[in-house]
Amino acid sequence: MTAAREAVAGVVDPELRVVTIDELGILRAVDTDDRGHVTVTITPTYTGCPAMDVIRADIGAALRAAGHADHEVRTVFAPAWSTDWISPGGREKLAAAGVAPPGPTRPVALSLAVRCTNCGSPDTEQLSRFGSTACKALWRCRACGEPFDAMKAY
Amino acid sequence: MTTVDYVLRLGDDALVTAQRLGAWYAAGPEMEEDVALANIALDQLGAARLLLTYAGELEGAGRDEDALAYQRGPADFRNCRLVEQPEPDFGVVIAKLLLLSAFQLPCYEALAGAGDERLSAIAGKARKESAYHLDHATLWTLRLGDGTDESHQRMQASFDTLWPFVDGLFAGDDGGPVDPAELRKAWTSTVEDVLGRATLTVPAPVAEPTGERTHLVELLAEMQQLHRAHPGARW
Numbered sequence: 001m002t003a004a005r006e007a008v009a010g011v012v013d014p015e016l017r018v019v020t021i022d023e024l025g026i027l028r029a030v031d032t033d034d035r036g037h038v039t040v041t042i043t044p045t046y047t048g049c050p051a052m053d054v055i056r057a058d059i060g061a062a063l064r065a066a067g068h069a070d071h072e073v074r075t076v077f078a079p080a081w082s083t084d085w086i087s088p089g090g091r092e093k094l095a096a097a098g099v100a101p102p103g104p105t106r107p108v109a110l111s112l113a114v115r116c117t118n119c120g121s122p123d124t125e126q127l128s129r130f131g132s133t134a135c136k137a138l139w140r141c142r143a144c145g146e147p148f149d150a151m152k153a154y
Numbered sequence: 155m156t157t158v159d160y161v162l163r164l165g166d167d168a169l170v171t172a173q174r175l176g177a178w179y180a181a182g183p184e185m186e187e188d189v190a191l192a193n194i195a196l197d198q199l200g201a202a203r204l205l206l207t208y209a210g211e212l213e214g215a216g217r218d219e220d221a222l223a224y225q226r227g228p229a230d231f232r233n234c235r236l237v238e239q240p241e242p243d244f245g246v247v248i249a250k251l252l253l254l255s256a257f258q259l260p261c262y263e264a265l266a267g268a269g270d271e272r273l274s275a276i277a278g279k280a281r282k283e284s285a286y287h288l289d290h291a292t293l294w295t296l297r298l299g300d301g302t303d304e305s306h307q308r309m310q311a312s313f314d315t316l317w318p319f320v321d322g323l324f325a326g327d328d329g330g331p332v333d334p335a336e337l338r339k340a341w342t343s344t345v346e347d348v349l350g351r352a353t354l355t356v357p358a359p360v361a362e363p364t365g366e367r368t369h370l371v372e373l374l375a376e377m378q379q380l381h382r383a384h385p386g387a388r389w
Contacts, residue, residue: 047279048200077204078275080282128186129290130193138186154282 004038005030007066014054015133018097021055025085028076038063038071043081045154046134083135083154100139100150116141117148126150156270158213159232160330162222164261165205166233169223170370171254172199173377174241183244190290194251197283204276224381228370234322235362238370245298245305245312252291253316256344257323259284260337268331292348299352310354317357 008030009022021027021042028041040059044052056073063071083102086094091101098117113122121143128138129152136149175195182188206219217225237254241247262284265277298305323341324334349356380387 044200044279046197046200046283047204047276048196048198050196076275077279078271080275080278128190129286130186130190132189134193134196138189152286 004032004040004063004066004068004071007062007068008040008059011055011058011062014051014058015135016094016097016099018093019086019090021059023087023090023093025081025087025090026055032068036068036070038068040071040073041076042073043076045081049134051133083151086151094151098148099136100148102151102153105153114139114150116144116146118146119144155329156212156273156331157329158209159328161205161209161212161273163232163234163326163328165202165209165222166231167237167254167258168198168205169202170231170233170237170373172196172202173373174237174250175247178241178244178247191247194287194290197280197287201276201280201283208272208276220381224378228367228374231370231374232328233370234319234325235367235370236316236319236322238367238373239316239319240369243308243312245308246315248291248294248298249309249312249316251287252295252348253313253320253323253345255284255288255291256341256348257334257337259288259344260340261332261334264332264337270331273331288344295348295354296352299349299354306353309352313349313354314357318360318362321359321362 008027009020011021011027013019013021013024013026016024024045026042026045028043029039030041031039033039040063042052042055042059052075056075059073060071063069082105084105086101094101095115095117100114100117103112103114114124114126115122116124116139118141121141123142124139125142126137127140127147131138131149135151135154137152138147139150140147172195175191175198178188178191179195180188182191202223203219206222210217210219210222236250239246239250241250259281262277262281265273266281268274295309299309300306301309324338326334346356
């Protein structure tokens with residue numbers, strides 16, 4: 001029987017398949033009580049994120065596969081998820097997969113360039129503030145011409 | 155103590171908005187806009203689901219989000235009339251989004267810090283999304299209002315058409331932690347600033363028309379059709 005935490009932490013995000021829900025900061029807690037009942041606490045990125053149902057099902061499947069048939073998945077909203085919770089490792093994986101990781105949501109003294117995920121150039125422009133999923137925006141590199149997704153700082 | 159009607163009102167505003175915006179998918183002026191409007195519709199739908207679920211729990215009659223969305227008639231919807239107005243022109247979509255998000259943003263911000271723990275958690279998430287909606291509506295209002303003669307005229311006509319319904323945003327405090335009337339000052343300041351920069355005129359106050367809510371009747375007929383034809387159907 002694999003530890004419940006380990007099994008759940010390995011579940012990948014269905015829309016950003018290179019990162020796990022742990023790396024994204026969606027996974028809040030995995031608690032196992034004396035009788036072996038596992039309670040997983042997750043939080044959605046966006047209120048209307050359609051991936052949440054798939055994530056709940058994938059967590060259930062991962063726990064069953066690891067020998068934890070007795071489990072439940074709870075969803076909490078507060079404190080609200082922020083892109084600041086994405087781990088450094090998660091950010092690297094996103095960039096490698098062509099999704100520019102988000103900048104910090106706290107105020108910064110100057111605006112930070114979004115680097116092209118293809119050539120690394122900071123000479124990029126935003127085509128649309130909305131992208132292929134709720135959490136992304138559409139960008140283009142002026143240097144190499146490559147369009148790419150960027151995760152919104154949120 | 156938060157009342158069922160108070161939460162329904164917030165949820166119905168979001169639900170009706172999601173339904174209207176959904177109709178624009180693949181009908182926007184450019185592909186990026188189709189994606190943007192669909193994303194905004196999804197945010198509104200997400201907020202609506204959480205709010206209707208909460209309203210159902212407060213009511214305590216066993217109704218879930220689907221029962222409240224699909225099994226209530228027009229007379230039981232609590233949304234303001236602004237959101238149900240038809241959108242025959244892209245200008246109306248943008249004008250309505252500006253007027254609504256300039257209300258939703260301060261509303262969610264106030265709710266996030268108010269006494270109802272559940273509303274506070276929902277609003278804490280929704281306000282970040284509302285900020286994006288307001289930003290998006292502002293950019294388009296500036297671009298079209300301060301654009302060509304044609305775009306200016308259509309943007310102005312859109313605000314004129316919707317103006318009789320703005321009072322409804324602040325009407326009826328049904329008993330909740332934030333009185334909508336108190337948000338009017340913040341709303342006015344946002345809207346007047348954007349319209350001014352867009353070279354548009356803030357319309358004079360007009361009384362809300364009375365009479366049958368035929369637009370809502372038609373909207374719900376379309377939205378609820380599948381559920382009514384196949385009760386309890388699931389994917």
